[in-house]
Amino acid sequence: MPELRRDPIVGRWVIIATERAKRPSDVQRPLDHVPSGLCPFCPGQEDKTPHEVYAAGRPAAGPVDGPGWKVRVIPNRYPALMIEGDLEREANGIYDRMNGVGAHEVIVETADHTKDLAALSDAEVTEVLFAFKARILDLRNDQRFRYILLFKNHGQAAGATLEHAHSQLIALPVTPRQVQEEIEGARRHFDHRERCIFCDIVMQERKDRSRLVLENEEFVVFAPWAPRSPFETWVVPKRHESNFEAEPKERLAYCAQALRSTLRRLGAALGDPAYNFILHSNPLRDPASPSYHWHIEVMPALTHVAGFEWGSGFHINPVPPEEAAEFLRLVVT
């Protein structure tokens, strides 16, 4: 059983996931590599994965775990957390632990093995985002979970171990520290000014335009003022909304258009870089918030995160966001 352990000094939770590596020396290799041609995410290979928990696009008569789907969600075969069991929070001297209870799922974004998310149509990306929403709505019924991390690792340098386009979700019994800090920072701003800081940022970026990459009716894409790494890019809804899963499908379609255009521009500008994106949304058990505002953070994996950056939270970024944004505005996709 994996374990969740809390750092006693800063309160950061870490998953100690022993099932993912056999021996300490194994950590240097990809953990779930399969030979090409035997891709478990391809149609016709559904029996190579755990039973699906969601599928979209399959004809009504199509069998569960059969082909015909356009988006398919399955439990991760090598989960970082286990779906069954109680948390059993307990102390070990001055330390805290609990059982590594949670869900770890894979969202297969397309049936086409050759297509990246950026190569899909707006309608297809909308179905992927709708799958995210459907999984959150289902998993939030499990009262053990407090937060769902939704993210994508694209390319080996970004941590991907299978090529077939997919994203992942991890449902957690705790709220990740960095999300918590964002929520608290936004609340301080709200207490002081009675305005959402993300709404303020959206307003300033749309007015200033130097860091703006693109916008449509409902979403704005920009390079943030203090990006941690080159070409960090945020996709933010213009209208205030704390919870991603509260968005109707019509607005997810605008998000899909903005996200897909962002990924295409990054791909064209930087030559198909490895990248990660992560969805930041309000915790599951919190009421809808006037101060927090969901968004997607996209981070190309261009530079190694040096240890000093990781160990200090202090980042050096050689590319000003104004230059990155101009590059992404002008690039031909």
Add this chain to the structure above:
Amino acid sequence: MPELRRDPIVGRWVIIATERAKRPSDVQRPLDHVPSGLCPFCPGQEDKTPHEVYAAGRPAAGPVDGPGWKVRVIPNRYPALMIEGDLEREANGIYDRMNGVGAHEVIVETADHTKDLAALSDAEVTEVLFAFKARILDLRNDQRFRYILLFKNHGQAAGATLEHAHSQLIALPVTPRQVQEEIEGARRHFDHRERCIFCDIVMQERKDRSRLVLENEEFVVFAPWAPRSPFETWVVPKRHESNFEAEPKERLAYCAQALRSTLRRLGAALGDPAYNFILHSNPLRDPASPSYHWHIEVMPALTHVAGFEWGSGFHINPVPPEEAAEFLRLVVT
């Protein structure tokens, strides 16, 4: 002039260091690679570097910027921050910025191009640590600086771009967020219990022994309870001390022995892995603290930091610290 920018939501400062890359696409290449054989850190090549700010081991009559030294500290030729200028803190709408004023220095750890820090003698590593202390004591006289980050990137995967053994320091006009959070977490523990949390941890680790790697009279080395990555290892003084630079040379010798043995064990256990270490110490302008406790965090760069970990502060570690510590205890160096 580089710029320091503050994220308005969480308060993280980022250096936007435009001098380090010419064009956005340059970020994918090492920034200061030199052909082998022309190593600027070797004796006889002193004119290839900026003028030294510290040297140890050179015979009394030896000229500054000449050979004969054992440890040499020089300004970084491609500094992330500039030593000259005023901070000029100012607002840009809801955002904050200041000039990128600071020091960025390289500590060349040995004159021998072929030797890694782990291959030096205890006495030689002591001289390196003493150089750290000497530079902190000098730079703290500059009232613009609030914190000095001392760190080492070893191997390309850890961000090193030159082979010759060296570490770096960055003197900053702000305290890095993660250090600040550690200080605040330690203060909360102290307010509650009137004990230093690091002293508590040292006591529990020495008693428990399952995460202990080694100890000598003055220092203890262990895998922390909630490590962010496989084989994360901390070197902590047994006696309470908030400030690294307050340690007398006799105690730095014990630290050198513990650090060098740790690096040798990591090298033997994992096959000379890339690694980073970072020194966490009390900020320059704060009084000596009863609640904070300086230490060194060593992190082998075995796995990519996936974007979701970076974007959430939530880490998955496949190696329990008890297994890592046992491995490091038993390995033959």
